[in-house]
Amino acid sequence: MNKIMVSVIIPAYNEGENIELVHEALQKEFAGLSCDWEVVFVDDGSMDDTLMTIRALAATFPEVKYVAFSRNFGKEAALLAGLQHAGGDAVIIMDADLQHPPALIPELLEGYQEGYQQIIAKRNRNGESKHRSFLSSLYYKAVNSLIEVKLCDGEGDFRLLGRQAVDAILSLSEGNRFSKGLFSWIGFDQKTIHYDNVERQNGDSQWSMKQLLEYGIEGILSFNQRPLRLVMYTGLIVMALSLLYIGIMFGMILARGIDVPGYFTTISSILFLGGVQLVSLGVIGEYVGRIYMETKKRPHYLVKESNAKRDNREQSESTAKTSTPEKMEQ
Numbered sequence: 001m002n003k004i005m006v007s008v009i010i011p012a013y014n015e016g017e018n019i020e021l022v023h024e025a026l027q028k029e030f031a032g033l034s035c036d037w038e039v040v041f042v043d044d045g046s047m048d049d050t051l052m053t054i055r056a057l058a059a060t061f062p063e064v065k066y067v068a069f070s071r072n073f074g075k076e077a078a079l080l081a082g083l084q085h086a087g088g089d090a091v092i093i094m095d096a097d098l099q100h101p102p103a104l105i106p107e108l109l110e111g112y113q114e115g116y117q118q119i120i121a122k123r124n125r126n127g128e129s130k131h132r133s134f135l136s137s138l139y140y141k142a143v144n145s146l147i148e149v150k151l152c153d154g155e156g157d158f159r160l161l162g163r164q165a166v167d168a169i170l171s172l173s174e175g176n177r178f179s180k181g182l183f184s185w186i187g188f189d190q191k192t193i194h195y196d197n198v199e200r201q202n203g204d205s206q207w208s209m210k211q212l213l214e215y216g217i218e219g220i221l222s223f224n225q226r227p228l229r230l231v232m233y234t235g236l237i238v239m240a241l242s243l244l245y246i247g248i249m250f251g252m253i254l255a256r257g258i259d260v261p262g263y264f265t266t267i268s269s270i271l272f273l274g275g276v277q278l279v280s281l282g283v284i285g286e287y288v289g290r291i292y293m294e295t296k297k298r299p300h301y302l303v304k305e306s307n308a309k310r311d312n313r314e315q316s317e318s319t320a321k322t323s324t325p326e327k328m329e330q
Contacts, residue, residue, distance in 0.1 A: 006030075006037040006109070007088030011078035015096040016049040023057055023064065025102040033106065040065045040308055041096075042082045045072035058307055065308035069301050076177045077301040079157065083166055085308040091161045099197075100158040107193050108160040117162035117188035124196050156180070164188065175298070238276055 008026060012019065023039065030037045043051045043066060051068050058064040067081050079093065090112045094100035104121055111119035157179060161169070168186040169179075 004035050004090060004112075005088040006035050007086035007091045008037065008039040008105075009042065009079065009082030009086055009091060009093045010039060010096050011042045011044055011075050011082065012046060012050050012054070012096040013044040013072065013075075013078075014046045014048045014050060016046070016053050018096045018098060019050060019053040019057065022096050022098055022102070023061070025098065026105075029102045029105045033109065035109070038063045038065055038086075038088065040067065040082050040085050042066070042078040042085075043068040044075065044078045045069045065306075067306040067308055068304045070304040071302075073301040075157075076179060079179050080170075080177065080300050081303075083161075083170055084310055085306070086166070087309075089163050091163075091166050093157045093159055093161070095158070101195055104158075104193065104195055111191040111193070112160055112162060114191070115189065116191040117165040118183065118190040119160040120183075120190060120192045121158040122192050122194050123156065123158075124194055159183065162188070175300070177300070234276060234280070238273065242273075 010022060019041070026037075026039055041054045041064070043054060051066075054064070054066045054068075058066055065085065067085055069077070069081075082093070083091065090109065092105065092108060094102070100121065108119045108121065161183075165186060165188050168188070169182055172182060172186075
């Protein structure tokens with residue numbers, strides 16, 4: 001392997017039990033590789049001893065870098081911070097809970113040496129319950145029918161990005177970020193490797209069902225205008241059905257002279273059209289709200305402390321206005 005610098009980005013929120021374990025696993029893997037490396041932990045406002053554990057590792061091991069947020073800003077902000085502070089030629093993104101096996105790092109690096117800019121680790125769903133696999137498959141089919149980029153079931157954040165791909169991600173300045181979609185949108189030559197599902201080493205998942213649902217909605221709204229078009233099409237369909245219903249009722253009155261069931265018809269129409277209008281306003285409101293948040297130009301995150309320096313490449317500097325000012329890092 002040619003001598004390169006590899007950065008490993010690990011977002012962490014209340015992962016105090018896993019920090020030392022994942023660092024030991026990384027040390028074991030890189031001990032057999034002829035490359036320089038660093039690990040950039042991003043503490044996303046943890047409430048446990050995550051930051052204290054990371055500080056202790058950084059004081060002992062020179063390869064350990066970290067960025068600590070002033071509060072919880074979410075995983076998307078943590079991923080962005082990691083990319084902005086990673087100085088490697090190749091950047092690996094993985095979770096702290098060891099569900100992303102460090103043992104795959106050599107295989108990821110092989111793909112990088114072959115010239116790929118994205119080497120994606122795709123999780124097999126062997127061993128998962130049929131119920132969960134079905135819901136996951138249904139989710140991806142629904143999302144892919146609504147967005148302009150393609151998301152694959154089992155492909156998450158666990159991947160290696162070449163420097164060209166990293167710079168492309170950092171050049172995107174939107175405030176509402178959806179990394180799965182961004183990874184797909186930038187393109188570049190890609191390779192996929194597969195691995196079996198791994199259980200968490202310690203602790204519980206920090207993702208609730210509500211957060212997963214909100215994340216899915218964020219992905220749908222971040223990458224297309226199809227929901228707005230769907231609202232328009234729904235309105236046209238409702239209008240057509242209403243005209244058809246009026247025509248049928250009018251025809252029955254002329255042909256048979258029947259009484260029109262006015263109360264039932266009126267109430268049903270009002271409730272149905274009211275529901276359509278509320279859903280339509282909700283979809284439009286989501287887009288307007290995102291436009292409003294974009295105009296505020298708030299940083300994605302604020303840094304409480306850090307021993308890592310921002311990467312000074314030209315592409316990274318283009319995102320300075322939408323990320324933490326350098327002077328805030330200690």
